[in-house]
Amino acid sequence: MLLKVWYVDDEFDLCEVFSDFFSSAEVEVKTFVSHLAALQEAKINPPDLLFLDYRLKGATGDWVAQQMDPAIPKYLVTGEASPPCKYPYLKVIYKPYRRQDLDEIIQQYLDLKQKAQKNAS
Amino acid sequence: MGDPKDLKEQRRVQALKELGVLDTPPQAELDDLVYLASQVCHTPMAMISLVDERRQWFKAKVGIEAQELPREGSFSAFVIQDGATLIIADATTDPRFAQSPSVTSGLKIKFYAGVPLTTSIGLHIGSLCVMDKTPRTLSKEQTQALEALARQVMVNFENKVLNDQFRENENFYSNILTMLPDLVSYIDRDYCYQYANVAYEEWFHVKKEQIIGKKMSLILGDEAFEKAKPFMTLALQGRRQDFTVKLPYKVDQQLVPKTVQAHYIPDVKPDGSVQGFYSVVSDISKLVSAEEEAHQRSVELAQALSRSRANERSFRAFFDHSPMGVIELDEQLKFIEVNPAYCRILGYSQSELKNMSILDVTHPEDRVKSKNAAKDNTVSGGEPFRFEKRYITRTGEVIMGRVTSRTVVLDEQGTKHHFSVIEDITNLLRMEDSLALERQKSIHNAKLASLGEMSAGVAHEINNPLAIISGMAANLERVANDPENLKSKVKSIQKAVDRIVKIVSGLRKFARTSENGNFNYYPAEALIKDSMVLIQAKALRDQVDVQYVLDRNDVVFCDEVELQQVLVNLMSNGIDAAKQSAEKKVIVHFNSLERESVFRVMDSGPGIKSDLAHKIFQPFFTTKTVGEGTGLGLSISKGIVDHHQGNISLIQVEGKTCFEVRIPKREVKSHVA
Structure with a gap:
């Protein structure tokens, strides 16, 4: 059972770091440097958990969050000191973040998903 | 002393000669008298015999051919000697004349009767005599008649002298009257001219002959006549009039006012009646005018003197109370005069300074400048010379003075003195330094404000x-x-570090306080790119595309830090404006013209309302919402551009905002890499 975690950031290196950190047998990490691609795919195959960078090329993460299904849990990841946000994120994570900060969140959702699947079966 | 007889004879001969009758042509009246004498006395011969030093000369004669005869032994000589009537009945029997040539030969005269011709002062100049070749005598009546005729002869002689003198005098006075510029006339009781001198012609442009007999009013004009008439009336009453009056004379149908001094002298006859009056009129217009002018000049002189005194008082007041030092130096630059302010500035008393030279109170390094200034001033012919120099006060303090000096040549010997006004600008310079410091501070503060504004993006x-x-x-x-993956990650790390270094370096440069006058040549592209680094974060956050275009890359003579601040301010404002637009674009354009480097920062924002355009460079004016802008960016930018002697202006292009910065070029001496 895989947890689908997406990370949207216009910086490729940060996408790579995210992927390196959190990809595992249980977690399927998918990164997007284009928020438009993310929005497109989300319509077909939405993620279980979404991490959005605030400052994207041509848009803000906040705007992207508002376009996505509200059911998707969303976390904002930003280098800004105090980004103006409208969307009620579950948490705002500031760059540079510690791996364990996100580990805990991902692990929490992984546990929840595993628990749900177990209940279903 | 000579012999009285000789003296008398000399006077007699002199008197004869003064009568002016000797050796003159015959005169009818005298011929008549001689004829009468011969008729009265019934003698064939009669004559007027005039006796000079050596002869008897006959002015008139009857029955005698000769014009003159020797004086010696003559009857006439005896008559003038004796001074009385001489009657000789028969000369041949008279021992005094019996041997006279006139008796013995020639005329062979027997009878002689002669009456002395005596002048009004008793000198006997000759005789009127009758003669006959036969002896005879004269009756008493005949003698008296002869004596009467002799008196008539003298009357004739002396009248002639008087007439001559009168004519001479008349000519003299006539000439005088002709030459006189004054009007001289004789006016009768009918106010008509009986006499008028030539001056009338000149005064009234009328021939003298046309004046005589004419009424005065016709010559003078009615107005002048009526004005003078009261004086004339009094003169005709026998009262002399001396007066000065301004009369409007009529000349060539025009009124010519003249101030005249007139004298009317009544012609009073022996019976007391007044037949008319003599008029002497002098034109004193020029004199009066000259007097008036002299008076006016004296008034002006008095006023000028008064002004001069007032000026002197003003100058003295200025000298004594001026806040600026005023001094007078001689050619050796020694103090002649110093005012209290100068003493106050330097801390010396007037008496101390008067024993000193200007060089004694001049900073040693400025003494040559001070000497040269005096020299240059002399060479430039006394034109004011301005310079600044340092003074040493009595307490040793160094102060800065702004001096305006002028050299004045005082006399014909070329003595020159230097007059100077000195302003103590020490505090002024300190204030200028302080102002420059404050300006630097305000620029720095504005930069810090910009940094604060950018901090979010920078973070x-x-x-x-x-x-x-x-x-x-x-x-x-x-x-x-x-290894490949490792290498890739290390490379990514290095890139990230470079990014941080770049942004921190830009921030450090931006935050640096510019040294005043840190001007040099900087490439325009580098100036723009370095500025863009600082606003890139903001641009990304606000999703505004910031680009730059170079028409021609060139160096710009500027203070790098200051000009970057201007570009950052303009780009930052541009981003704020552009983020509200659909296009979201800021373009920085650079062009290098012949004399100027021109930056233009254009944005796609809504533009600035025209009624606000004139306010945008004022401090604290902003169109941004509260908290977004300090309102100092553009005013600081203007101050910086002014410091570069350039110009910053707002140009609206098709409703879009475009700020243009023009920086004047300097001659490029060396390029900065």
Whole structure:
């Protein structure tokens, strides 16, 4: 059972770091440097958990969050000191973040998903 | 002393000669008298015999051919000697004349009767005599008649002298009257001219002959006549009039006012009646005018003197109370005069300074300048010379003075003195320094404000690469055995570090306080790119595309830090404006013209309302919402551009905002890499 975690950031290196950190047998990490691609795919195959960078090329993460299904849990990841946000994120994570900060969140959702699947079966 | 007889004879001969009758042509009246004498006395011969030093000369004669005869032994000589009537009945029997040539030969005269011709002062100049060749005598009546005729002869002689003198005098006075510029006339009781001198012709442009007999009013004009008439009336009453009056004379149908001094002298006859009056009129218009002018000049002189005194008082007041030092120096630059302000500035008393030279109170390094200034001033012919120099006060303090000096030549010997006004500008310079410092501070503060504004974006620009570094570093150990992957991650880390270095370096440069006058040549592209680094974060956050275009890359003579601040301010404002637009674009354009470097920062924003355009360079004016702008950016930018002697202006292009910065070019001496 895989947890689908997406990370949207216009910086490729940060996408790579995210992927390196959190990809595992249980977690399927998918990164997007284009928020438009993310929005497109989300319509077909939405993620279980979404991490959005605030400052994207041509848009803000906040705007992207508002376009996505509200059911998707969303976390904002930003280098800004105090980004103006409208969307009620579950948490705002500031760059540079510690791996364990996100580990805990991902692990929490992984546990929840595993628990749900177990209940279903 | 001579012999009285000789003296008398000399006077007699002199008197004869003064009568002017000797050796003159015959005169009818005298011939008549001689004829009468011969008729009265019944003698064939009669004559007027005039006796000079050596002869008897006959002015008139009857019955005698000769014109003159020797005086010696003559009857006439005897008559003038004796001074009385001489009657000789028969000369041949008279021992005094019996041997006279006139008796013995020639005329052969027997009878002689002669009456002395005696002048009014008793000198006997000759005789009137009758003669006959036969003896005889005269009756008493005949003698008296002869004596009467002799008196008539003298009357004739002396009248002639008087007439001559009168004519001479008349000519003299006539000439005088002709030459006189004054009007001289004789006016009768009918106010008509009986006499008028030539001056009338000149005064009234009328021939003298046309004046005589004419009424005065016709010559003078009615107005002048009526004005003078009261004086004339009094003169005709026998009262002399001396007066000065301004009369409007009529000349060539025009009124010519003249101020005249007139004298009317009544012609009073022996019976007391007044037949008319003599008039002497002098034109004193020029004199009066000259007097008036002299009076006016004296008034002006008095006023000028008064002004001069007032000026002197003003000058003295200025000298004594001026806040500026005023001094007078001689050619050796020694103090002649110093005012209290000068003493106050330097701390010396007037008496102390008067024993000193200007060089004694001049900073040693400025003494040559001071000497040269005096020399240059002399050479420039006394034109004011301005310079600044340092003084040493009595307490040893160095102060700065602004001097205006002028050299004045005082006399014909060329003595020159230097007059100077000195302003103590020490405090002024301190204030200028203080102002420059304040300006630097305000620029720095504005920069800090800009930095604060950019901090959010800057944080992102640092935090993102930090996140990369942090993440990549954490994964290095995991990929330690995968050289390619390891290499890629190290490269990413290096790139992220470079990003941070670049942004921090830009910030450090931006935050640096510019040294005043740190001007040099900087490439325009580098100036723009370095500025863009600072606003890139903001641009990204606000999703505004910032681009630059170079028409021609060139160096710009500027203070790098200051000009970057201007560009950052303009770009930052441009981003704020552009983010509200659909296009979201800011373009920085540079062009290098012949004399100027021109930057233009254009944005796609809504533009600035025209009624606000004139306010935008004022401090604290902003169109941004509260908290977004300090309102100092553009005013500081203007101050910086002014400091570069350039110009910053707002140009609205098709409703879009475009700020243009023009920086004057300097001659490029060396390029800065």
